[in-house]
Amino acid sequence: MTTFPATFPDGFLWGGATAANQFEGAYLADGKLLSIQDVMPHGITAPPTQEPTPDNLKLEGIDYYHRYADDIALFAELGFSVFRFSIAWSRIFPRGDEEEPNEAGLAFYDRVLDECEKHGITPLVTISHYETPLHLAKTYDGWVDRRMIGFYERYARTLFERYGSRVKYWLTFNEINAVLHEPLMAGGIWTPKDELSAQDLYQAIHHELVASASVTKIAHDLDPELKVGCMIIATPAYPLTPDPRDVLAAKHFEEANYAFGDVHCRGEYPGYLMRSLAEQGVELDITDSDRETLKNTVDFVSFSYYMSLCQTVDPTVPAGAGNILGGVPNPTLESSEWGWQIDPVGLRVVLNDYWQRWGKPLFIVENGLGAKDELVEVDGVNTVLDDYRIDYLREHLIQAREAVRDGVDLLGYTWWGPIDVVSASTAQLSKRYGFIYVDRNDDGSGSLERYKKKSFDYYRSVIDSNGAALD
Numbered sequence: 001m002t003t004f005p006a007t008f009p010d011g012f013l014w015g016g017a018t019a020a021n022q023f024e025g026a027y028l029a030d031g032k033l034l035s036i037q038d039v040m041p042h043g044i045t046a047p048p049t050q051e052p053t054p055d056n057l058k059l060e061g062i063d064y065y066h067r068y069a070d071d072i073a074l075f076a077e078l079g080f081s082v083f084r085f086s087i088a089w090s091r092i093f094p095r096g097d098e099e100e101p102n103e104a105g106l107a108f109y110d111r112v113l114d115e116c117e118k119h120g121i122t123p124l125v126t127i128s129h130y131e132t133p134l135h136l137a138k139t140y141d142g143w144v145d146r147r148m149i150g151f152y153e154r155y156a157r158t159l160f161e162r163y164g165s166r167v168k169y170w171l172t173f174n175e176i177n178a179v180l181h182e183p184l185m186a187g188g189i190w191t192p193k194d195e196l197s198a199q200d201l202y203q204a205i206h207h208e209l210v211a212s213a214s215v216t217k218i219a220h221d222l223d224p225e226l227k228v229g230c231m232i233i234a235t236p237a238y239p240l241t242p243d244p245r246d247v248l249a250a251k252h253f254e255e256a257n258y259a260f261g262d263v264h265c266r267g268e269y270p271g272y273l274m275r276s277l278a279e280q281g282v283e284l285d286i287t288d289s290d291r292e293t294l295k296n297t298v299d300f301v302s303f304s305y306y307m308s309l310c311q312t313v314d315p316t317v318p319a320g321a322g323n324i325l326g327g328v329p330n331p332t333l334e335s336s337e338w339g340w341q342i343d344p345v346g347l348r349v350v351l352n353d354y355w356q357r358w359g360k361p362l363f364i365v366e367n368g369l370g371a372k373d374e375l376v377e378v379d380g381v382n383t384v385l386d387d388y389r390i391d392y393l394r395e396h397l398i399q400a401r402e403a404v405r406d407g408v409d410l411l412g413y414t415w416w417g418p419i420d421v422v423s424a425s426t427a428q429l430s431k432r433y434g435f436i437y438v439d440r441n442d443d444g445s446g447s448l449e450r451y452k453k454k455s456f457d458y459y460r461s462v463i464d465s466n467g468a469a470l471d
């Protein structure tokens, strides 16, 4: 009988994922100007402010801008073979629409890449992770304006030319489907979301999709070895009941997210989306050149996975589950302290589903548990006894391994926030994901010292054994 290995494939990439705005700090250093995050002190829970305010934890982050060498050394100690980080657009093109990049911003990421190289860590770079330059948001209304495609192309080309010999894996937009629900955070759209028309929202999405395909071509033209991926929020939707109308509701919910992957992988708009747009009275401005550009499909599909949710046509069922995407709670699942429902099997569902749908290699570039941690002293050493995080990690990786056994081509796994960072949705530091605790609190107090949690050693053992330690 054929047996299936207890380990992941040879060369599987193990690591962690971050985003510039959530941990770098130094929000005006070396020529950087404001990004949208610098005026979002409460994440997506409240509207942006006009100017940065002192309660915005992202302004200082965890001071990675100055501590990156030590932090990357800790990642190396964890055994990382890959490190996902984003480049802050507003460090490279501080306003976003300049002709020339900011050399001091570029030099910072040279130094980061030096450290990765020193430790033999493969970089995985997100070009745009929820951090559109504020000037582009306020002046152009972000991606609603077609000129954003040109600004983004110039930015991405600058990155490929500067770092392309050192960075093989690129992601175009973090969680591109989040723009459906959070147009400011994911699309730099300054118009408040309750005033934004469906027409403008979908036109903005179209511009992002064209920009993503266009820079995929730019990367491949510069160096065919470069691998460019899309990045979507993977949230499987289950019907709440066997009522076929609930099944269809779940399917429609999934289509709204599939559409982004379909365009990225198939190079054209799917029929179900065209119908849905027509029914919403949306008429997209799609040029012939756009259609040609969209044919530049991605090399791989990456995604974040935190939870699943349920859908129903019954309006009496209260919503509640989910983060950005909505949905109703699944009565069979438990939730994190922030109400995100924990569903390891859903990860296997997603992996099989995406592999069967798109046939492209997959990369889990975010997965993790945000929890309140308590720093304690054990044998004179500060640590966190985070068995709940170990359990989450283990259960999800077991399901990922099952998917690999099912035949899914999986490139790697990067845990979200291997070091505590500021939360994207709530802008708190108390929503901690890390294997490394950072002494900084929601009120801004703390020494910024780093301490290894119990999960640090566990993840290291999983990586060292290429997954065998899960059993």
Ligand code: BG6
Residues within 6 Å of the ligand: 019, 022, 130, 174, 175, 304, 366, 370, 416, 422, 423, 424, 425, 426, 431
């Ligand atoms: C994803 C984002 O939505 O989830 C990250 O890509 C984010 O930026 C992560 O931090 C976890 O979400 P949160 O809101 O708990 O930080």
